Amino acid sequence: METLKYKRPESLSKTLTKYCGGCGHGVTTRIICEVIDELGMRAKTIITNPVGCAIFADLYFDFDSVQPPHGRTPAAATGVKRILPDHLVICYQGDGDMAAIGTAEMVHAANRGEKFTTIFVNNAIYGMTGGQMAPTTLVGQKATTAPHGRDPIEAGMGYPIRVGEMLATLDGTRYIARGATNTAANIRKTKQYIKKAFEAQLAGIGWTMVEVLSPCPTNWGMSPSDACDWLEQKMIPVFPLGEIKDTLKSDSSPLRGEAGRGAL
Numbered sequence: 001m002e003t004l005k006y007k008r009p010e011s012l013s014k015t016l017t018k019y020c021g022g023c024g025h026g027v028t029t030r031i032i033c034e035v036i037d038e039l040g041m042r043a044k045t046i047i048t049n050p051v052g053c054a055i056f057a058d059l060y061f062d063f064d065s066v067q068p069p070h071g072r073t074p075a076a077a078t079g080v081k082r083i084l085p086d087h088l089v090i091c092y093q094g095d096g097d098m099a100a101i102g103t104a105e106m107v108h109a110a111n112r113g114e115k116f117t118t119i120f121v122n123n124a125i126y127g128m129t130g131g132q133m134a135p136t137t138l139v140g141q142k143a144t145t146a147p148h149g150r151d152p153i154e155a156g157m158g159y160p161i162r163v164g165e166m167l168a169t170l171d172g173t174r175y176i177a178r179g180a181t182n183t184a185a186n187i188r189k190t191k192q193y194i195k196k197a198f199e200a201q202l203a204g205i206g207w208t209m210v211e212v213l214s215p216c217p218t219n220w221g222m223s224p225s226d227a228c229d230w231l232e233q234k235m236i237p238v239f240p241l242g243e244i245k246d247t248l249k250s251d252s253s254p255l256r257g258e259a260g261r262g263a264l
Contacts, residue, residue: 009033011042013062022224024181024214025053028121029060031191035198036063036088047090048076050097053127057092071102074109077116088198089116096126099135099163106167113172113206117197120163120209123216124235131219135161138238143219160238164211168245174206176245180213180236182228193243200248213239 008014011033019025036045042063049057051070058065068076077091091109098106098120106118125143126132133143133150138160140149152159164176175197179190190212197208213235215227222230 009037011036011045011062013060015059017060018056019053020216020218022215022217022227023053023127024123024212024216025056025121026060027181027187028119028190028212028214029057031187032090032092032119032194033061035191035195038195039088039198039202041088041198041202044084044086045088045090046080046084047092048073048080049092050094050102052094052097052129054092054094054097054121055128071097071100072105073097073102074105074114074118077118078109078112078114081114081116085115085204088202091116091118093118093120094127095120095122095124095136095163096129096132096134099161106163107170110167110207110209111170111172113174115201115204115206116208117194117201118207118209119194120211121214122163122211122235122239123214123219124160125216125219127216127219133157136163136239138234141234142221162239164209164239164244167209172207173209173245174247175200175208175243176211177209177243178211178213178239178241180231180241182213182215182231186241189241196248205248211239213241 017026046064048066050073073091077089081089122136124136126134132145137150142149150157164178167173177193179193180186193210197210200208215231217224217227
């Protein structure tokens with residue numbers, strides 16, 4: 001007797017992907033849709049996706065979406081969530097969008113404790129625009145604007161920004177975690193983080209974020225398999241996986257709306 005183990009999430013459209021082979025965006029999209037279906041929130045979910053590889057997201061999510069200008073996604077998500085507080089509002093951003101052009105939007109939305117969830121896809125490079133160095137590019141990692149590798153000292157290129165750790169210092173942030181899409185085990189853990197963040201949002205708790213480390217074989221100049229290995233060996237030591245900040249009180253059932261009251 002056959003048993004159905006998996007089916008396409010209803011929140012995921014049947015459109016063929018435009019993402020490059022081995023890109024982690026597709027996996028991230030799928031697990032977001034799985035969680036939305038499990039929560040029964042498809043009819044009340046709105047995603048905001050900006051310029052960059054994330055610009056294709058509205059093709060794959062079979063629910064409402066808004067496409068703001070580059071870096072302005074948190075501002076759009078703020079407005080949507082304040083008008084529709086009973087909806088699940090997702091801010092879907094890449095590292096160039098969130099940690100460069102959109103830094104001010106992201107920091108102040110997080111500091112205000114806006115009650116939406118950010119999914120931050122970090123592939124350590126500018127994907128769509130040609131492989132330029134991003135704020136998250138590793139020291140020594142090559143990019144089209146750093147052909148000899150990122151040099152923080154002599155070339156004055158600075159260091160990779162750990163966005164999750166930086167935002168964890170802000171009082172408005174309530175839950176921040178970092179997962180990855182390079183292995184099945186990491187994908188399962190990332191899904192758990194996303195579900196926890198969404199549940200916290202639906203309970204009225206403040207700003208939540210899940211960072212997702214994603215391979216970019218095309219701009220890294222690697223095969224998909226080698227890119228997954230590189231992520232494991234090079235990216236994870238710089239961007240450690242796990243829950244970075246968790247103010248949700250599991251012993252007092254915060255997901256029933258008790259946590260987050262007061263300052264937020």
